[in-house]
Amino acid sequence: MKRRRFLKTAGVGALAASLVSTTRAWGQASSYRWKMVTSWPPGFPILQEGAERFAKLVDELSQGKLKIEVFAGGVLVPALGVFDAVSAGNVECGSTASYYWAGKVPSVQLFTAQPFGFMVEQMNAWLLAGGGLELWNEIYAKSNLVAVPLMNTGQQMAGWFRKEIKSPEDVKGLKFRTAGLGGKVMAKLGCAVQLLPGAEIVPALEKGAIDAAEWVGPAHDQRLGFPKVAKYYYYPGWAEPSAQTELMINKKTWENLPKELKGIVLAAAAEVTSWAIAQFDVQNALALAEIKKQFPDVQVKRLPESVLKALRKATEEVMAEETAADKTGDFKRVWDAYLKFRAQMDDYNAIQYLYRYDEYAALWLPKVK
Structure with a gap:
């Protein structure tokens, strides 16, 4: 009995000591200050809002250990200057879309959208569970960059x-x-x-x-x-059946960030992505109704x-x-990887999306007028 009591007490003590040590280490951790430049205009709904929401969430979760100052497109660098600024290390990160860099790295535009390509769920599956993100970062590494999925517009209009x-x-x-x-x-x-x-x-x-x-x-x-x-x-x-936007991070900056803060960045990006998808769905629905009401023609x-x-x-x-x-061969690598994943998912997706839109939705969705 005494031995069990001793082991139990010792175990609790060890756990408490570990928590105290972790808390002390977190409290003594270095602080980091990043600048984020975006490709979005000041006050741009959802996308610029999302970049600012991301920075605020990182600050809160890290208890101020990682602060990110956000600059809208054209404030610190031009909207289409994000790639060069982050790659060169002039700023630590950016909120943008990879298809803006088609002239620099043609293959990466496929990670934003493909004509007649993936919808939100499929894009998310390819990037996070189908090897897409690893391929994206393998290509970005050549430009001293790291990509993290950050927001998606969902399906756009023609x-x-x-x-x-x-x-x-x-x-x-x-x-x-x-x-x-x-x-x-x-x-x-x-x-x-x-x-x-x-x-x-x-x-x-x-x-x-x-x-x-x-x-x-x-x-x-x-x-x-x-x-x-x-x-x-x-x-x-x-x-653009969906348009995946990105958190672009300078590779050396990312490598120098402690593991705990990397986890916070990834968690915050995932939260803001979910938030943005919901915002696009809701705000687009409300806006379409208002357009029809205000502009009957x-x-x-x-x-x-x-x-x-x-x-x-x-x-x-x-x-x-x-x-x-593309003489680098990277466009073919990405396109082949996309086609392989699409073929892998085709049978299931044909059932899933056909049912959702042609059968179930028809029971309650009005016809578009």
């Missing part, structure tokens, strides 16, 4: 058009504002693709400098003023099947060309 689209012929000759692989696909159908900053899109549509444009989804599109200048709002978002329409088929065919051509053009 865009705003000043005229109705009834066939692939109606797309030819359109001056269309878009970006990324989707832009190259639209060019295949005869569009004159233009890349404009967000603030310039609606004025360009209003003046007739462009005929159509895609931005994000109802919440951000309404805020920019699209319903005032274009009548036709098309879905589905074939070019706006027609929300599905792209005709003939147009979607033409876009799908053009996508296959673009992907083949991109694979051949």
Whole structure:
């Protein structure tokens, strides 16, 4: 009995000593100060908000041991200067999207979105359970970078058009504002693709400098003023079935961060990603309803099947060309890995998504008007 009591007492004492030691070590841990630059405008809903939410959460969870000062796009570095700033170590991290770096590292744009590609759940599965994130970081390591998934927009819209689209012929000759692989696909159908900053899109549509444009989804599109200048709002978002954004960290900075703080960064990124997906769903739904109410002339329409088929065919051509053009071989590696994972998941996804949208949802979702 005395021996058991002694062992029990000794065990509790050892645990208490361990906790005291851990608490003391945490209290004595070095403090870190990071700068985060983003590709989002000041006050930009969800994405810039999410970057700031992430920094605040890291500060709280680390008890002030890791503080991150957030700078919106254009404040400290240009919105499209995040890659260079973080890679060079001028700042510690950034909130951005990898498809902005297609001109520097073509393969990494596939980790943001693929035309006719993964939706949110599938993208998450590929990155976290299908080897996608490991491949992403293997490629980023060459540029002294580490990627952590941070937020996802969910499925975007196909865009705003000043005229109705009834066939692939109606797309030819359109001056269309878009970006990324989707832009190259639209060019295949005869569009004159233009890349404009967000603030310039609606004025360009209003003046007739462009005929159509895609931005994000109802919440951000309404805020920019699209319903005032274009009548036709098309879905589905074939070019970006989901758009995965990233926390980009300087590789040396990440390697020098203690394990405990790395865990906090990853946990905070996961929390903010879940928050952002929910925000996009809710805010897009509310904004779409408001657009229909305030602008009854706006027609929300599905792209005709003939147009979607033409876009799908053009996508296959673009992907083949991109694979051949990247002399590093990384684009092919990522695309092959994507296709392998998609094939692995196809049978299950066909059942899962077909049921969700064609059967179950039809019981309660109204038809889009």
